[in-house]
Amino acid sequence: MSVAFAERFAMPAVVHGPRPVISFHGVSKVYGNHVVALREVDLAIHQGDFCFLVGASGAGKSTLVRLLIREETPSTGRIFVEGDEITRMARRKLPKLRRRFGIVFQDYKLLANRTVAQNVAFALQVTRPGQRHLREKVEEVLWIVGLEDKLDKFPDELSGGEQQRVAIARALVHRPHIFVADEPTGNLDPDTSWGIVQLLLQINHRGTTVLMATHNREIVDLVRRRVIAVEQGRVVRDEAQGSYLRPGDATL
Numbered sequence: 001m002s003v004a005f006a007e008r009f010a011m012p013a014v015v016h017g018p019r020p021v022i023s024f025h026g027v028s029k030v031y032g033n034h035v036v037a038l039r040e041v042d043l044a045i046h047q048g049d050f051c052f053l054v055g056a057s058g059a060g061k062s063t064l065v066r067l068l069i070r071e072e073t074p075s076t077g078r079i080f081v082e083g084d085e086i087t088r089m090a091r092r093k094l095p096k097l098r099r100r101f102g103i104v105f106q107d108y109k110l111l112a113n114r115t116v117a118q119n120v121a122f123a124l125q126v127t128r129p130g131q132r133h134l135r136e137k138v139e140e141v142l143w144i145v146g147l148e149d150k151l152d153k154f155p156d157e158l159s160g161g162e163q164q165r166v167a168i169a170r171a172l173v174h175r176p177h178i179f180v181a182d183e184p185t186g187n188l189d190p191d192t193s194w195g196i197v198q199l200l201l202q203i204n205h206r207g208t209t210v211l212m213a214t215h216n217r218e219i220v221d222l223v224r225r226r227v228i229a230v231e232q233g234r235v236v237r238d239e240a241q242g243s244y245l246r247p248g249d250a251t252l
């Protein structure tokens, strides 16, 4: 962890206040095809939490993530982010809401015809035109993710793990309060996956709340952080230092 990272990205000392940074109240989601993806989900996540979201394929993890970043709206229930009810938020306020999140998915979605530095800079230019000290900010986040020597490479010159680090840098450059990762290690080998999770733990260590949906049993069991398990749209388990499976479960 660099000093620059600590200074620039540190949040004030975290004291768990009574109000969570994220809360779901009786949230259900029924898609247009009548699939019930989430059922009556209640959830509270506090600043500085690191949460794994686990569950079988189709359990509702990505739906929960998409509702949180207001890519989808719930069929019933309410969701609050840092005190704002996002389920009722006007469309014009959504760009500002999304800037509170750093978002990373399984596929890195990098722009193939732009360099690493340009990919990160582009994210900042789109959301905050006229940003000052752009190059410095870009270099700094790429240094944080350990890619300071790859600034001028194109995505297809990088390994999968390096591409995911660029995606993380791109998400970090906004200095998000909440980092949301949906299967960020889904396409990566075990060692590279571990490196990505270490990076998310470092980000969390500075006070950023992290929510990571994953199928990676080994990582969840090694890291032993909060585990929220979803099964057929319901939160069936929420443990402070949880494991991927409940003892006695056969498989997920």
Ligand SMILES: Nc1ncnc2c1ncn2[C@@H]1O[C@H](COP(=O)(O)OP(=O)(O)OP(=O)(O)O)[C@@H](O)[C@H]1O
Residues within 6 Å of the ligand: 031, 032, 033, 035, 036, 037, 055, 056, 057, 058, 059, 060, 061, 062, 063, 064
């Ligand atoms: N846009 C959509 N329209 C209709 N149904 C959807 C849509 N997205 C997801 N679903 C359905 O909702 C349910 C939950 O899907 P979701 O993607 O949230 O699961 P998941 O836990 O993320 O699964 P995975 O581990 O495979 O990523 C599934 O039955 C899925 O088929």
Ligand SMILES: [Mg+2]
Residues within 6 Å of the ligand: 061, 062, 063, 182
């Ligand atoms: Mg998913």
